[in-house]
Amino acid sequence: MGRNRGVRSSSVVFPLLLIAFGGLILISRALPNFNPWPVVGKYWPLILIFAGAGMVWDRSRRVQNPEAPPAFPIGTTLGTVAFLLVVIVLTWRGHTYASREWPSHSTMNSHRQERIEKRDAKSVRMSVKMPAGDLTMSGGADSLLNADFSFGSSWGEPKIEYSVHNGEGELSVEQEGGGTLVTNSDNTWNLKVSDSIPLDLEVDVGAGRGVFRFAKVDLTRLELNIGAGQADVDLSGERAKDLEAEIQGGVGEATIRLPKDVGVVAIVHGGLGSIDTHGLKEEDGQYVNEAYGKSPTTIHLSVNGGIGSIRLQQQ
Secondary structure (H helix, E strand, O other), X not given: OOOXXXXXXXXXXXXXXXXXXXXXXXXXXXXXXXXXXXXXXXHOOHHHHHHHHHHHHHHHHHHHOOOOOOOOOHHHHHHHHHHHHHHHHHHHHHHHHHHHHOOOHHHOOEEEEXXXXXXXXXXXXXXXXXXXXXXXXXXXXXXXXXXXXXXXXXXXXXXXXXXXXXXXXXXXXXXXXXXXXXXXXXXXXXXXXXXXXOEEEEEEEEEEEEEEEOOOOOEEEEEEEEEEEEEEEEOOOOOOOOEEEEEEEXXXXXXXXXXXXXXXXXEEEOOEOOEEEEOOEEEOOEEEOOOOOOOOOEEEEEEEOOEEEEEEEEO
16 A cells, blocks of 8 residues: 655755755855855854754654654754755845945955075975965965965964975965954965975865966875865866875865866766766766876876865866
8 A cells, every 4th residue: 555755854955955055156156255155164053953953843743643644844944944044144244244344355454475485395295274265376486485365353364384304395374263254355365386396285275265276386286175165276287297186175166177188087076066077088987088098197186075066177
């Protein structure tokens, strides 16, 4: 005898989240100063609380009437909607407050520039840890690092530490603060590194937007983590040696630009979202380009996305 089937809670929660995050991405593209990702990155655990409370309420209804057919999960749906409303309100309040109360960001921002020489380092391991904001990294520096920081009063001053031991440099750039709602221009970093020194790079951005132009940078390893936001990573250009690159994103979208004449093999785990590949073909569960196995060097790429889109684009 057939039984009526209800709609599972998970089948309601995830479509609503996908619709909401897709909408946030579209709005952030249309409004350059609208950045929802710091709020999402900070308050995402609320979905566990609201949806969990809704599940408890739905279960209590079933216990009261166990003979009734499975019902639509009203509690879970309302909990998910409540979470989305909270995120939207907090994001919009932060955006409008910043635009009304602080019309000129140049009057509230501190500005600092730093220049780090490589000294006798033959290679460098570099770590960048940014809680949230806009980060731009590129090559072309006439020293090991040329750094330009602009940050508001809620942020701590970025700290740079550098040392060299036996020809290997250790460089770190870190920051504390940012406990309040902020917009993109509250915290903006522009970091330029040297093209001529081998660089082992690890970047960790809690929430925000990241633009990484590494076409001419002599990367030996890249690990990029963005909790919530957008990442545009350019790995095109010639490579003198193999590159191991790992890119992880939580909520948002990532675009990775890849070379045509250097072999590329990519393993992509998209999570909840779309995977778009241009100029690559799928073989045995991984994506490769025409130069893979033919060029003297290879980019080994691993991409892990949470909720959002991943785009691999061959230049």
